Amino acid sequence: MEVLGLFNYWVFAALLMIGFYALIARQNLFKKLLGLSIFQSAVFLLYITMAKVDGGTAPIILDPDLVTIFSNPLPQVLILTAIVVSISTTALGLAIVVRIREAYDTIEDDEIRKLDRRS
Amino acid sequence: MVIDALSWLLLTSGGLFVLIGGIGALRMPDLYTRMHASSLTDSLGPMLVLGGLALQTGLSLETLKLLIILLFMLITGPTATYALGNAAAVSGLTPAAPDLEDN
Amino acid sequence: MLVIFSLFLLSMLVVTAIAIIRSEDLFSAVMLSGIFSLLMALNFFVLDAADVALTEAAVGAGISTVLLLGALALVPNRERNSRRKRYTFVYLTTLSAIVLAISYASFDQPRVGDPAAPVHQHVAPWYLEKTPELIDIPNVVTAVLASFRGFDTLGEVYVVLTAGIGVLFILGNSRTGVLPRRREPKLTSSLKNHLIPRVVGRMLIPFIILFGLYVQFHGEYGPGGGFQAGAIVAAGIILYALLEGEGAALRVLSPYVLVGLAVGGALLYLGVGIACMLLGGAFLDYSVLAADPVKGQQMGIIVIELGVGLAVTGTLLSIFHAFAARDQ
Numbered sequence: 001m002e003v004l005g006l007f008n009y010w011v012f013a014a015l016l017m018i019g020f021y022a023l024i025a026r027q028n029l030f031k032k033l034l035g036l037s038i039f040q041s042a043v044f045l046l047y048i049t050m051a052k053v054d055g056g057t058a059p060i061i062l063d064p065d066l067v068t069i070f071s072n073p074l075p076q077v078l079i080l081t082a083i084v085v086s087i088s089t090t091a092l093g094l095a096i097v098v099r100i101r102e103a104y105d106t107i108e109d110d111e112i113r114k115l116d117r118r119s
Numbered sequence: 120m121v122i123d124a125l126s127w128l129l130l131t132s133g134g135l136f137v138l139i140g141g142i143g144a145l146r147m148p149d150l151y152t153r154m155h156a157s158s159l160t161d162s163l164g165p166m167l168v169l170g171g172l173a174l175q176t177g178l179s180l181e182t183l184k185l186l187i188i189l190l191f192m193l194i195t196g197p198t199a200t201y202a203l204g205n206a207a208a209v210s211g212l213t214p215a216a217p218d219l220e221d222n
Numbered sequence: 223m224l225v226i227f228s229l230f231l232l233s234m235l236v237v238t239a240i241a242i243i244r245s246e247d248l249f250s251a252v253m254l255s256g257i258f259s260l261l262m263a264l265n266f267f268v269l270d271a272a273d274v275a276l277t278e279a280a281v282g283a284g285i286s287t288v289l290l291l292g293a294l295a296l297v298p299n300r301e302r303n304s305r306r307k308r309y310t311f312v313y314l315t316t317l318s319a320i321v322l323a324i325s326y327a328s329f330d331q332p333r334v335g336d337p338a339a340p341v342h343q344h345v346a347p348w349y350l351e352k353t354p355e356l357i358d359i360p361n362v363v364t365a366v367l368a369s370f371r372g373f374d375t376l377g378e379v380y381v382v383l384t385a386g387i388g389v390l391f392i393l394g395n396s397r398t399g400v401l402p403r404r405r406e407p408k409l410t411s412s413l414k415n416h417l418i419p420r421v422v423g424r425m426l427i428p429f430i431i432l433f434g435l436y437v438q439f440h441g442e443y444g445p446g447g448g449f450q451a452g453a454i455v456a457a458g459i460i461l462y463a464l465l466e467g468e469g470a471a472l473r474v475l476s477p478y479v480l481v482g483l484a485v486g487g488a489l490l491y492l493g494v495g496i497a498c499m500l501l502g503g504a505f506l507d508y509s510v511l512a513a514d515p516v517k518g519q520q521m522g523i524i525v526i527e528l529g530v531g532l533a534v535t536g537t538l539l540s541i542f543h544a545f546a547a548r549d550q
Contacts, residue, residue: 004225005333006325011232013324017317018239025313028301030248030294034255037286038239041262044278045235048271053342054335058272059362060444064354069337071270072346073362077371080363081378083277084449084534087286088385091541094293095392098548101297108302191426198422205416 008049015042027109029097033090040086044079051075126174133167136160149215150207158200165192228268235261248299252290259283272445273363276437280453285538288460292545357519359442367447368523372506375526376491379533383488386537390481393544401477402547423465430458438531442520448527452534459535460542468546480540487533491526498522 015038022035051072059073097107104112143156169189173182238261242254259282266275332339353365367375394400431454438451463471495506503510508522 004229005335006328006331007229007232008334009328009331010321010325011236013321013328014236015239016324017321018236018243021313021317022243025310026243026301027303028248030297031243031251031301034242034251034290037255038242038258041258041282044274045262045265048266048269048274049334050339050341051271052269052335053337056270056335058270058445059350060272060360061350061354061362062360070350070362072342073349073366074346075341076271076274076363077366077374079271079274080277080367080449081374083274083281084378085381087281087289088382090286091289092385092388092392094289095389095544098293098296098545099392107297194422194426198419202416202419 012042012046029107033093037090044082047075047079122174126171129167129171133164137164150212151214154200154204161196162193165189231261231265246301246303248294248301252294256283256287276445276450280450284457285453296548358516361442364441364447368526369508369519379488379491379530382534382537383484386484386540389541389544393548402543420465423461427458427462431455441527448530449534451531455535456538459539480536483532484536484540487529490529494522494525
């Protein structure tokens with residue numbers, strides 16, 4: 001049963017490297033941004049996995065006298081902030097990609113570097 | 120007991136219909152036929168699944184919420200299918216037709 | 223049974239991520255990333271994180287897909303895979319080695335769900351125990367987000383505002399101005415000739431905004447809160463902009479109103495903190511806002527969640543209009 005208990009972490013590692021592959025190996029700036037967002041989602045999965053408690057429920061205390069097992073609320077708070085920050089950086093990155101397209105007429109990284117070297 | 124069995128039946132058949140819709144979306148030759156396959160089961164599948172869940176929650180506020188979700192899905196599903204088909208037709212996609220031989 | 227279900231969902235995540243990377247058509251990559259966000263929301267829900275699942279569904283699958291599509295309309299939508307193929311093998315072997323290394327390191331972690339894990343020992347039981355006593359609202363995540371860790375959330379609201387300001391400045395210039403100009407309705411594209419989506423959409427928009435308000439003020443009793451509500455209300459208004467044309471949406475909520483909402487929400491949050499200081503407490507210590515400290519905490523949480531909702535709505539709509547109003 002040890003295998004099933006760690007599967008989340010292996011999925012986290014796989015998603016992390018898939019996103020990272022898109023960041024370093026693909027030339028298209030848009031694809032790099034999508035890879036970055038996959039990378040960020042993998043980190044969210046890691047934190048929320050650590051917050052789970054066996055037999056727990058969502059940390060909403062409907063009756064304070066009833067003894068229930070709750071999952072850990074603290075990583076959930078951190079990831080709530082992180083999700084909103086991730087979409088902010090994605091929006092900013094997309095705005096920069098749009099401007100690069102208008103300046104260089106392409107969004108492929110190698111073509112942009114070629115144009116930069118020429119000028 | 121009866122309610123549990125009935126609920127099982129509805130949930131399983133709902134899942135089965137959604138699976139059939141997915142297989143149809145994969146195996147059909149053309150956009151229009153694929154949409155036809157998946158959109159029909161998109162209306163029936165949620166009806167069965169949410170009906171099965173509503174049997175479990177009995178007569179309460181949660182059942183009302185499930186019914187409202189079902190209403191929302193029944194309204195937006197066919198609208199989305201229409202918009203998709205319209206966009207495909209407007210941009211010039213013709214349905215794939217089998218080659219008919221002149222006899 | 224739930225184990226098999228969660229294994230299936232996690233494997234679907236990996237499959238979808240690989241599909242996103244491998245697809246050359248950027249439009250299908252954006253659609254797949256919407257599916258990826260929804261699968262992630264499902265995974266969060268299976269792991270008992272209800273608030274986080276709602277936020278990921280609203281922000282990731284809703285707003286993020288719209289922004290990616292808005293940007294995709296302005297860039298070429300096929301990826302030109304002109305990279306030499308010989309480095310791919312090096313990348314893949316290095317990254318596989320890193321995956322194996324992280325998996326090997328994960329064997330030191332306590333297994334998923336272990337109640338004796340160190341992360342559940344120190345601060346979390348204190349939050350779960352003290353929330354009914356000090357703040358008395360059912361949703362512990364909102365209590366921690368808005369009150370115990372209120373300073374972090376203040377920073378987050380200002381990060382969102384900064385991103386909005388950044389996008390407005392990057393996509394505007396001195397000739398057209400930073401805010402999108404209102405244009406004649408004839409020049410903006412819309413679904414004017416498609417009756418069914420227009421009728422259905424118009425019927426749904428009030429309910430979407432009503433649901434957004436419900437999520438905003440219900441954040442103390444169930445999953446919800448300012449961020450989710452801001453994303454839902456923004457999605458409703460973006461639907462209006464898609465149906466009636468972006469010019470019509472700018473006439474309904476002018477760019478000044480949107481910027482005012484964004485800045486006003488952020489200043490509201492800051493104002494509550496300063497009001498707490500003026501009433502004798504520390505910065506963002508809501509206990510001094512009313513005679514009863516618990517009531518003061520609840521009042522403080524409601525007002526700052528409102529500030530967060532307004533700021534997120536205004537910023538997301540400003541960003542959307544900045545992309546949509548861009549001349550191709």
